[in-house]
Amino acid sequence: MARKETDYSKYLRLEYIPHIWCPGCGHGSIMKSIIRAVDALGLDKDKTALVSGIGCSSRIVGYMDFNTLHTTHGRALAFATGIKMARPELNVIVASGDGDATAIGGNHFIHACRRNIDITLVVFNNFIYGMTGGQYSPTTPIGSYASTSPYGNIDPSFNICRLAEAAGATYVARANVYSIAQADNFIKKGIQNKGFSVIEVITHCPTYYGRKNKLKTPADNLRWQKDVSVSIQKAKKMSEDELKGKIITGEFVNKTEKEYTQKYEEFVIGKAQGKI
Amino acid sequence: MKVKESKFISGNEAIAYGAIAAGCRFFAGYPISPSSEIAENMSFLLPKYGGKFIQMEDEIASIGAAIGASIAGRKSMTATSGPGFSLKQENLGLACMAEIPLVVVNVMRGGPSTGAPTSPAQADILQSRWGTHGDHPIIVIAPTMVQEIFFEIVRAFNLAERFRNPVVFLIDEINGHMRAKVDIYDESELELWNRPKPENPKGWKTPYKRNEELVPLMPDFGEGARFNITGLDHSETGFPTGDPKVRQQLHYFLRDKIEKNKDKILKNEYMEVEDAEIIVVAYGSTARSAMRAVEVLGEKGVKVGLFRPITIFPVPEEDMYRVCKNAKKIVVPEMNLGQYILEVERVMKKQMPIVGVNRTDGEPITPEQIMEAIKD
Numbered sequence: 001m002a003r004k005e006t007d008y009s010k011y012l013r014l015e016y017i018p019h020i021w022c023p024g025c026g027h028g029s030i031m032k033s034i035i036r037a038v039d040a041l042g043l044d045k046d047k048t049a050l051v052s053g054i055g056c057s058s059r060i061v062g063y064m065d066f067n068t069l070h071t072t073h074g075r076a077l078a079f080a081t082g083i084k085m086a087r088p089e090l091n092v093i094v095a096s097g098d099g100d101a102t103a104i105g106g107n108h109f110i111h112a113c114r115r116n117i118d119i120t121l122v123v124f125n126n127f128i129y130g131m132t133g134g135q136y137s138p139t140t141p142i143g144s145y146a147s148t149s150p151y152g153n154i155d156p157s158f159n160i161c162r163l164a165e166a167a168g169a170t171y172v173a174r175a176n177v178y179s180i181a182q183a184d185n186f187i188k189k190g191i192q193n194k195g196f197s198v199i200e201v202i203t204h205c206p207t208y209y210g211r212k213n214k215l216k217t218p219a220d221n222l223r224w225q226k227d228v229s230v231s232i233q234k235a236k237k238m239s240e241d242e243l244k245g246k247i248i249t250g251e252f253v254n255k256t257e258k259e260y261t262q263k264y265e266e267f268v269i270g271k272a273q274g275k276i
Numbered sequence: 277m278k279v280k281e282s283k284f285i286s287g288n289e290a291i292a293y294g295a296i297a298a299g300c301r302f303f304a305g306y307p308i309s310p311s312s313e314i315a316e317n318m319s320f321l322l323p324k325y326g327g328k329f330i331q332m333e334d335e336i337a338s339i340g341a342a343i344g345a346s347i348a349g350r351k352s353m354t355a356t357s358g359p360g361f362s363l364k365q366e367n368l369g370l371a372c373m374a375e376i377p378l379v380v381v382n383v384m385r386g387g388p389s390t391g392a393p394t395s396p397a398q399a400d401i402l403q404s405r406w407g408t409h410g411d412h413p414i415i416v417i418a419p420t421m422v423q424e425i426f427f428e429i430v431r432a433f434n435l436a437e438r439f440r441n442p443v444v445f446l447i448d449e450i451n452g453h454m455r456a457k458v459d460i461y462d463e464s465e466l467e468l469w470n471r472p473k474p475e476n477p478k479g480w481k482t483p484y485k486r487n488e489e490l491v492p493l494m495p496d497f498g499e500g501a502r503f504n505i506t507g508l509d510h511s512e513t514g515f516p517t518g519d520p521k522v523r524q525q526l527h528y529f530l531r532d533k534i535e536k537n538k539d540k541i542l543k544n545e546y547m548e549v550e551d552a553e554i555i556v557v558a559y560g561s562t563a564r565s566a567m568r569a570v571e572v573l574g575e576k577g578v579k580v581g582l583f584r585p586i587t588i589f590p591v592p593e594e595d596m597y598r599v600c601k602n603a604k605k606i607v608v609p610e611m612n613l614g615q616y617i618l619e620v621e622r623v624m625k626k627q628m629p630i631v632g633v634n635r636t637d638g639e640p641i642t643p644e645q646i647m648e649a650i651k652d
């Protein structure tokens with residue numbers, strides 16, 4: 001089926017492009033994926049807020065024509081929570097990197113999942129801190145090289161989707177830049193979910209992660225994504241051994257639970273004002 | 277002015293009632309002594325007025341959420357004590373840089389580190405001015421009495437909104453927990469300020485275009501202007517810039533927004549300062565002991581007066597100098613090892629002896645201690 005052509009310029013601040021990302025960086029693909037999801041849903045740009053923290057992926061906010069907020073490292077979800085509480089009618093999307101979301105912002109990540117507040121978090125997972133020069137992150141695979149793991153990384157990684165699921169997010173999915181159409185679909189469903197959604201998109205940093213780990217060209221990185229990815233359906237039939245080093249893609253959680261700001265309106269304001 | 281009700285409440289509670297009267301409709305906090313009653317009272321009061329309260333996962337998140345809510349149009353507040361104030365500093369800087377109205381209460385306790393969680397101190401005076409990194413504009417208010425706390429928190433919101441700047445509100449364990457009869461006033465009885473905005477926010481592209489007070493005309497998120505807010509150096513559009521001229525100009529604007537509007541921000545109280553030979557400069561709960569000392573010695577014929585800055589930053593340089601220049605001695609009591617005294621020395625150019633009365637043992641400074649220093 002032919003995909004409907006998206007007019008990207010409708011969602012971009014073209015006057016600020018070219019962007020700062022390196023040639024071949026995967027982040028632009030995710031930005032376009034977010035645009036396709038927003039476009040397909042017909043979201044009102046005036047009623048959409050995009051919030052980010054610090055890092056390469058976080059620079060996305062400057063280029064997108066929404067209500068955009070570039071905050072401090074790791075804290076985007078806290079700011080987004082305040083925005084959503086203040087104006088529940090806004091669609092709130094947060095863009096974050098692996099370090100931003102799960103290292104310095106790890107506490108905010110699990111608590112946003114727990115509250116089930118209606119925010120859609122897109123994690124750009126490239127296994128590295130790009131902005132600061134390629135240091136290892138909480139998702140860097142064991143044995144990988146980074147500017148702070150010159151002898152190979154020994155830290156076990158977070159599985160972002162399992163973390164989100166355990167913490168209570170009501171929509172959790174993983175895609176990659178190689179099969180980006182899947183990300184469009186997941187981001188769309190995440191925005192539609194009235195609750196906290198986490199969409200992890202595996203992306204690549206050819207400049208640092210790639211260069212240090214024998215994935216020099218963007219094409220090498222995409223090929224690697226293709227090779228290590230296994231769909232959730234297929235993974236169910238595989239043994240633990242077979243799954244070693246693989247990255248499972250697909251939908252992990254898709255459930256309905258009462259959303260936080262609705263609960264506040266109904267239970268807290270309702271009780272305080274003697275309506276219930 | 278018509279009193280809505282009179283209540284026998286603590287300073288912490290007066291903050292909650294005053295904030296509601298000022299139009300505060302969002303609070304995010306995290307439990308910490310001795311400020312927790314502010315969060316407790318806000319959690320009870322806010323939903324009655326259709327406002328929202330949230331207890332966040334930590335101090336950093338709670339100031340973040342408060343800034344977010346302010347960006348989305350709510351008058352917002354967070355409250356904490358010593359260690360929590362340290363944790364909030366980075367995001368406080370973001371609010372200064374992005375020019376987001378916000379009130380941050382710090383019910384001071386002893387430090388450094390965990391220090392003395394339930395004992396009074398005025399430990400964070402210089403941190404309240406210089407806590408976050410980088411040159412930044414800030415307004416700091418340090419009231420004394422419980423009724424005054426009610427009015428001053430209203431003023432804190434007004435200044436935060438009018439100048440689109442965080443206001444740090446300093447009390448301590450003494451006036452935070454001290455109870456007194458407080459007259460509560462309704463919103464309609466108070467002069468309230470709202471943040472400056474463009475007349476028609478729809479399509480507004482220059483969130484950092486300034487009014488005659490140098491304050492940006494920024495719409496709220498969701499009002500139909502889609503612009504960018506960042507902690508990076510930015511131009512009038514809110515987009516990051518590397519242009520040295522624009523960056524320098526931004527930093528000057530941030531400074532001048534407070535410096536050039538000092539007359540609208542400063543507030544002092546004077547007691548017996550005319551032909552006083554000795555002047556006590558005191559703020560916050562310590563000023564209460566200073567008042568007593570001045571009263572007692574005044575009755576005995578000692579020519580002593582009190583200069584009490586209520587806005588302690590920006591420093592009321594001209595007022596302080598004018599009032600104190602003829603004094604033969606200045607006494608600065610504070611529950612720290614000498615913080616605001618550095619400002620007094622700077623302003624008075626050490627023209628006369630300037631002596632501190634200090635303690636950090638968790639006990640309040642008594643009128644007797646101040647009297648001794650006056651007589652010495």
Ligand code: SF4
Pocket residue numbers: 020021022024025026027056057126130131204205206207208
């Ligand atoms: S450093 Fe890496 S993540 Fe950052 S823009 Fe360059 S390629 Fe992308």
